[in-house]
Amino acid sequence: MHYPALSGRTYFNYGGQGVLAQATLEAIATGFAEVEARGSFSHANNTWFAQEIAQTKQVMAEELGVSADSLTLTENTTMGCNIALWSIDWQQGDRLLISDCEHPGVVAITRELSRRYGVVVDVLPLLQLASQPTDDQTLLQVISDYLHHKTRMLCISHVVWNTGQILPLKAIAELCHPQNILVTVDAAQSAGVLPLNLTDLGIDFYAFTAHKWWCAPLGVGGLYINPAIADQVHPTYIGWRGLEGKSLGAKFEVATSAYPLYRAFRVAIATANQWGNQAERYRHLCQQAQTLWQELQYTPYINCYNPEPPQCGLVFLSVAGKSAPELSRHLEAHANICIRAMPHPPCLRASIHYLTTANDLDNLLTALRQL
Amino acid sequence: MHYPALSGRTYFNYGGQGVLAQATLEAIATGFAEVEARGSFSHANNTWFAQEIAQTKQVMAEELGVSADSLTLTENTTMGCNIALWSIDWQQGDRLLISDCEHPGVVAITRELSRRYGVVVDVLPLLQLASQPTDDQTLLQVISDYLHHKTRMLCISHVVWNTGQILPLKAIAELCHPQNILVTVDAAQSAGVLPLNLTDLGIDFYAFTAHKWWCAPLGVGGLYINPAIADQVHPTYIGWRGLEGKSLGAKFEVATSAYPLYRAFRVAIATANQWGNQAERYRHLCQQAQTLWQELQYTPYINCYNPEPPQCGLVFLSVAGKSAPELSRHLEAHANICIRAMPHPPCLRASIHYLTTANDLDNLLTALRQL
Numbered sequence: 001m002h003y004p005a006l007s008g009r010t011y012f013n014y015g016g017q018g019v020l021a022q023a024t025l026e027a028i029a030t031g032f033a034e035v036e037a038r039g040s041f042s043h044a045n046n047t048w049f050a051q052e053i054a055q056t057k058q059v060m061a062e063e064l065g066v067s068a069d070s071l072t073l074t075e076n077t078t079m080g081c082n083i084a085l086w087s088i089d090w091q092q093g094d095r096l097l098i099s100d101c102e103h104p105g106v107v108a109i110t111r112e113l114s115r116r117y118g119v120v121v122d123v124l125p126l127l128q129l130a131s132q133p134t135d136d137q138t139l140l141q142v143i144s145d146y147l148h149h150k151t152r153m154l155c156i157s158h159v160v161w162n163t164g165q166i167l168p169l170k171a172i173a174e175l176c177h178p179q180n181i182l183v184t185v186d187a188a189q190s191a192g193v194l195p196l197n198l199t200d201l202g203i204d205f206y207a208f209t210a211h212k213w214w215c216a217p218l219g220v221g222g223l224y225i226n227p228a229i230a231d232q233v234h235p236t237y238i239g240w241r242g243l244e245g246k247s248l249g250a251k252f253e254v255a256t257s258a259y260p261l262y263r264a265f266r267v268a269i270a271t272a273n274q275w276g277n278q279a280e281r282y283r284h285l286c287q288q289a290q291t292l293w294q295e296l297q298y299t300p301y302i303n304c305y306n307p308e309p310p311q312c313g314l315v316f317l318s319v320a321g322k323s324a325p326e327l328s329r330h331l332e333a334h335a336n337i338c339i340r341a342m343p344h345p346p347c348l349r350a351s352i353h354y355l356t357t358a359n360d361l362d363n364l365l366t367a368l369r370q371l
Numbered sequence: 372m373h374y375p376a377l378s379g380r381t382y383f384n385y386g387g388q389g390v391l392a393q394a395t396l397e398a399i400a401t402g403f404a405e406v407e408a409r410g411s412f413s414h415a416n417n418t419w420f421a422q423e424i425a426q427t428k429q430v431m432a433e434e435l436g437v438s439a440d441s442l443t444l445t446e447n448t449t450m451g452c453n454i455a456l457w458s459i460d461w462q463q464g465d466r467l468l469i470s471d472c473e474h475p476g477v478v479a480i481t482r483e484l485s486r487r488y489g490v491v492v493d494v495l496p497l498l499q500l501a502s503q504p505t506d507d508q509t510l511l512q513v514i515s516d517y518l519h520h521k522t523r524m525l526c527i528s529h530v531v532w533n534t535g536q537i538l539p540l541k542a543i544a545e546l547c548h549p550q551n552i553l554v555t556v557d558a559a560q561s562a563g564v565l566p567l568n569l570t571d572l573g574i575d576f577y578a579f580t581a582h583k584w585w586c587a588p589l590g591v592g593g594l595y596i597n598p599a600i601a602d603q604v605h606p607t608y609i610g611w612r613g614l615e616g617k618s619l620g621a622k623f624e625v626a627t628s629a630y631p632l633y634r635a636f637r638v639a640i641a642t643a644n645q646w647g648n649q650a651e652r653y654r655h656l657c658q659q660a661q662t663l664w665q666e667l668q669y670t671p672y673i674n675c676y677n678p679e680p681p682q683c684g685l686v687f688l689s690v691a692g693k694s695a696p697e698l699s700r701h702l703e704a705h706a707n708i709c710i711r712a713m714p715h716p717p718c719l720r721a722s723i724h725y726l727t728t729a730n731d732l733d734n735l736l737t738a739l740r741q742l
Contacts, residue, residue: 003407004404004408005408005410005411009410011410013411013412013413014412015629016410016411016412016568017412017416018411019407019411019413020403020407025400025404025407027401028399028400028403029396029399029403032391032396032399032400032588033375036374036375036376036390036391037375037376038394039376039380039382039707039709040382040383040384040387040389040391041387041388041705041710041711042384042391042703042708043700043704045388045702061500074609075446075625075626075627075628075629076625076626076627076628078610078611078625078627079610079625080610081610082607082609082610082625086607086608089487090543103611104611104614105609105611105612105613105614105625105626107611108609108610108611108614109608109609109610112605112606112607112609114604116460116605133638153637159427193419207426207514209627211627217403217629218406218627218628218629218630218631219590219627219628219629219632221628229450234483234486234487235483236453236457236483236533236607236608237450237453237454237457237480237608238476238479238480238483239447239449239450239452239453239476239479239480240449240474240475240476240479241476242476242479243475243476243479254446254447254449254450254476255446255447255448255449255450255476256388256446256447256449256582256590256696257446257447257586257589257590257617258446258589258590258591258629258632259589260589261590263630268606277467278465303385307477315477328414329414332413332414332415333409333414335412338410338411338412338413339665356411
């Protein structure tokens with residue numbers, strides 16, 4: 001399978017945006033062209049759009065281990081987080097727990113909830129725990145310590161975007177649910193990485209995007225809503241699609257989207273599954289990430305932030321005496337290596353995918369050693 | 372200019388979805404391909420995405436007679452209506468006035484505002500006024516009668532989707548503003564039809580989509596927010612794009628979108644402007660719509676609902692003894708004519724565009740007369 005972005009380039013930004021297979025790119029072009037051929041706003045297309053939505057949710061559902069009815073199609077992860085965070089009837093003095101490693105976009109939502117409804121936002125100190133190996137029991141105890149009798153929701157990442165920690169969601173849900181606390185998960189760095197069975201995890205909301213690790217087009221994402229909480233949640237932004245939709249997930253959709261991108265998403269998933277199943281992709285990705293981690297341990301002047309061999313695709317590093325933003329620009333301009341700089345902690349983040357090759361790792365290590 | 376959807380087809384559904392020029396289709400394909408060629412998540416693309424957003428707002432701004440800073444990019448009209456309707460701090464007992472001709476998606480938003488905040492929704496009887504010629508003074512008096520000292524917002528269409536009425540927005544804004552009432556406009560059937568200068572109209576929110584009359588891709592729309600109300604309004608759904616954006620409009624954007632569609636939008640606008648400027652396009656569209664209207668007056672068994680020669684692209688008709696939904700399906704299946712059935716009043720809606728030809732009108736009239 002050909003990925004045009006990988007031609008002559010060493011790519012480590014899957015956590016920002018994936019790369020499209022040639023087949024996925026072609027599906028975008030043919031999808032839009034076929035909508036025109038079927039007559040744009042026509043009965044033929046109305047039938048097709050409905051089938052596209054249904055088939056796309058079915059494919060997402062299979063990847064996530066949930067029912068298609070529990071899925072809302074969105075533009076991106078943050079849209080899903082918004083739907084979740086605005087879905088309950090917040091009262092003055094209610095509390096919302098987030099970690100200090102949540103994405104700035106999610107933090108912005110919690111600030112607006114605070115301004116508008118008087119919600120008190122508590123902040124879990126996850127960053128300090130990431131600097132050393134931390135067992136799940138310790139983590140659960142810290143979360144438990146931060147829960148308050150007025151806490152109504154915990155909003156947390158599955159894979160933390162700036163540390164690579166994987167949070168034990170099943171145990172977290174089991175801790176929160178007896179206290180009537182909903183668990184909202186930012187899955188930007190986990191969907192398309194970890195083998196997933198959301199039904200088993202038992203969390204309430206799981207907001208993901210398809211354009212990162214799944215290598216699908218920009219503008220396609222989704223939200224899983226646990227059917228058990230159907231009576232507790234309401235859409236905020238709403239529209240004709242939410243009215244027409246009979247399923248729980250459809251109620252949270254709004255209006256017209258770029259439907260041809262949905263088929264391209266399915267092509268991206270089919271392409272991934274041709275490479276290997278979820279478990280195989282995850283195993284290979286971990287092997288590659290651990291190889292890099294191992295090499296970094298023996299490389300002088302390079303600091304690796306992951307305290308243990310990574311169990312996800314994110315490896316964090318810095319080079320002594322070099323600013324990460326400048327280094328990121330330098331590597332792209334002079335070595336065709338795409339690797340992003342993180343704001344906090346200030347370092348480089350290498351996103352390792354199952355598409356990452358031994359040659360890619362060599363290129364990065366060679367470039368870093370030549371600095 | 373070639374429009375694939377118009378090949379061998381008579382098309383009257385611009386009010387549902389426009390048709391893409393071949394150049395617009397090609398811009399979608401090349402846009403996504405170029406993102407890959409530039410390295411997906413790369414410094415090169417980050418610069419390009421920012422330029423795309425800025426250039427796209429500039430083109431929209433020129434079409435609408437506003438500053439680019441006052442524009443929010445959205446997925447569709449309803450998203451813009453949601454942003455507007457959720458943007459103020461509604462209090463229990465506040466009132467919101469909508470007309471009885473607003474789109475079901477907009478009505479759904481007002482119901483949720485009512486459920487969540489105790490907003491009282493008043494309904495202006497616009498439908499009965501549409502059955503006969505109504506002067507602006509009469510209309511303004513009816514609106515004035517429905518305003519209450521607790522009314523905080525009027526939400527109304529510029530061109531009414533199920534009657535084709537054009538509302539005098541400037542006079543409506545002048546009526547509402549002294550009473551501290553914001554005016555939110557659903558522009559689904561006016562953007563790309565009427566020559567527009569929103570600054571002159573003075574309304575507060577103008578929510579539009581590009582995929583209908585502007586013949587741009589599915590998934591691109593926008594919202595104009597009057598800079599005069601910047602201090603009164605807040606984003607509800609929010610994300611990193613809203614945080615990074617320095618302009619009023621950008622604050623209401625959320626996160627990653629299918630950016631290559633923005634360039635395709637600009638190609639669609641450039642294609643339209645090659646045909647003629649806004650005034651020329653509007654004049655031709657009105658001529659075609661009035662020609663159809665005139666013919667329908669002399670056609671037995673056909674009822675035309677527009678009481679006067681249309682000043683927009685929408686012509687409403689029914690055929691004695693025929694159900695509109697069945698007729699719509701029949702015309703698509705047997706005559707390759709795309710014309711939609713409306714739920715209320717039950718009739719067919721012919722959307723007449725500047726691309727509509729005399730031959731298109733002949734095809735429709737011939738098919739209707741042969742029934």
